[in-house]
Amino acid sequence: MAGKLLDYNQLVETALRGAVREALSRVAEFGLPGNHHFYITFRTDQAGVEIPPYLHERYPEEMTIVLQHQYWGLEPGPDAFEVTLSFNKVPERLVIPYAAITAFADPSVQFGLQFRVAPNAENRPPAPVADVGDEAQAPPAAAPAEEGERKTGDVVALDAFRKKKS
Secondary structure, eight states: OTTOOOOHHHHHHHHHHHHHHHHHHHHHHHOOOTTOOEEEEEETTSTTOBOOHHHHHHOSSEEEEEESSSEEEEEEOSSEEEEEEEETTEEEEEEEEGGGEEEEEEGGGTEEEEOOOOOOGGGOOOOOOOOTTOGGGSOOOOOOOOTTOOOOSOOOOOGGGSOOOO
16 A cells, blocks of 8 residues: 555545445344435446346446335345336335445435446446337336325436536
């Protein structure tokens, strides 16, 4: 390390990713208290990210998930967390490394973090090839919530609300 500067920004990001891991660990053990819920945005092209091919096709670079009422099997590990979410009433297991997270927010307490994650084309899995006109290969559209059903676990695109870098 002699001759190299300390990258304090990287040290802070590492510590804050630890805070995300700890928050997920507490939720895995005790559940989400009160109105707490999480928006987690992550790079889908990073090493270690595991999502179904149709979701990767729909979100080849970045995706946001919501942990609120309908999630199962939240398992935070030392380097990644796993969770099952429902997409069009189909349960899907996701594996998300903390290093792939670009944003973490808990709107119930107006808390949010943003992280630097460079796009990683080398780690991007090949996009699935769909037959032209084969609707079964297309990613499913969000199903409308039924009367009285709370709709959660959907992917929410927040790009329109982000400030563009000049």
